[in-house]
Amino acid sequence: MVQLSKDVRIALIGGGKMGEAVMGGWIASGKEPAASLTAENFVVANPGLPRREHLEQAYGVACVEQAVDIDAADIVVLAVKPQVMMGVLEAISSEPQFAECLFVSIAAGMTTERLQTALPSRARLVRTMPNTPLLVGAGATTVCGSASATEGDIELVQALFSCLGAAFVVDEDDMDATGALSGSGPAYVAAMIEALTAAGAGEGLDAGLAEQLALQTVFGTAELMRETGQTPEQTRIAVCSPGGSTLAALAAMDEAGLSRAYEAGVRAAVQRSKELGAC
Numbered sequence: 001m002v003q004l005s006k007d008v009r010i011a012l013i014g015g016g017k018m019g020e021a022v023m024g025g026w027i028a029s030g031k032e033p034a035a036s037l038t039a040e041n042f043v044v045a046n047p048g049l050p051r052r053e054h055l056e057q058a059y060g061v062a063c064v065e066q067a068v069d070i071d072a073a074d075i076v077v078l079a080v081k082p083q084v085m086m087g088v089l090e091a092i093s094s095e096p097q098f099a100e101c102l103f104v105s106i107a108a109g110m111t112t113e114r115l116q117t118a119l120p121s122r123a124r125l126v127r128t129m130p131n132t133p134l135l136v137g138a139g140a141t142t143v144c145g146s147a148s149a150t151e152g153d154i155e156l157v158q159a160l161f162s163c164l165g166a167a168f169v170v171d172e173d174d175m176d177a178t179g180a181l182s183g184s185g186p187a188y189v190a191a192m193i194e195a196l197t198a199a200g201a202g203e204g205l206d207a208g209l210a211e212q213l214a215l216q217t218v219f220g221t222a223e224l225m226r227e228t229g230q231t232p233e234q235t236r237i238a239v240c241s242p243g244g245s246t247l248a249a250l251a252a253m254d255e256a257g258l259s260r261a262y263e264a265g266v267r268a269a270v271q272r273s274k275e276l277g278a279c
């Protein structure tokens with residue numbers, strides 16, 4: 001098992017939604033290698049004062065306005081939007097405190113080749129694609145190395161994100177597709193719950209009840225499949241009585257282009273990731 005020194009210094013650049021979720025998850029985690037991490041191990045750089053005040057109050061972490069104000073770091077988590085990433089890296093690339101850091105990017109689309117051009121020459125880099133359920137310890141994160149990352153770096157980052165759910169090492173060529181599937185995926189599932197709620201309300205159900213039924217159905221189906229090891233196909237077939245209402249529903253959904261809609265959505269997200277990577 002990979003270990004972290006209890007004095008490890010982790011800098012978070014970008015204290016927004018995902019940065020907070022990752023840092024907060026590590027601080028709260030009882031799992032190795034995050035178990036020993038406390039607020040003392042972190043410093044956050046974020047230009048907006050309200051976010052800094054929130055993070056200081058909620059976690060007791062030290063916050064600074066700009067990344068150049070960070071005085072020391074071993075690991076740097078890059079949690080800014082792709083549109084500002086290169087500017088952030090250029091501002092710190094010649095700062096001596098970052099010269100030998102392990103950088104961990106969570107940004108959509110930005111390739112390790114591109115990021116590495118703006119990093120200090122001796123810095124190492126691992127790229128990840130997490131998702132928002134890591135807020136509740138149920139994230140899905142993909143991890144890939146770079147030309148500069150060691151096997152130990154990749155193993156450490158996978159282990160750290162495993163503290164926040166499941167983490168899978170993949171080839172970098174698959175990162176945009178994994179972002180389009182699991183990175184954006186919570187939005188698709190939430191949109192499905194919204195659509196089912198609206199459809200139930202359209203059939204006369206109370207909207208609050210319809211939403212609770214849709215949510216519990218998504219949760220219960222995922223639990224059922226995880227606990228029994230059923231495949232999606234087995235789960236689907238088990239619900240479909242011959243000549244029954246579920247088969248009628250799936251046929252109508254197919255006719256309305258549901259699976260083509262998922263294909264088109266994931267393709268659009270991959271395309272947009274590639275555009276963001278070129279920002």
Ligand SMILES: NC(=O)C1=CN([C@@H]2O[C@H](COP(=O)(O)OP(=O)(O)OC[C@H]3O[C@@H](n4cnc5c(N)ncnc54)[C@H](O)[C@@H]3O)[C@@H](O)[C@H]2O)C=CC1
Nearest residue numbers: 014015016017018019045046079080081082106107108130
């Ligand atoms: N929201 C999501 O579900 C996911 C987001 N991501 C990636 O996470 C990254 C962050 O996204 P969010 O947290 O959603 O965005 P966000 O907008 O909530 O957070 C970004 C933070 O960066 C700060 N920031 C802007 N310029 C800065 C600078 N020069 N130095 C330091 N901080 C700066 C902003 O003030 C903001 O607090 C993005 O690269 C995104 O692609 C990855 C997976 C999922």
Ligand SMILES: O=C(O)[C@@H]1CCC=N1
Nearest residue numbers: 107108179183184185
């Ligand atoms: O929408 C986005 O660009 C980010 C990346 C994956 C989820 N949110």
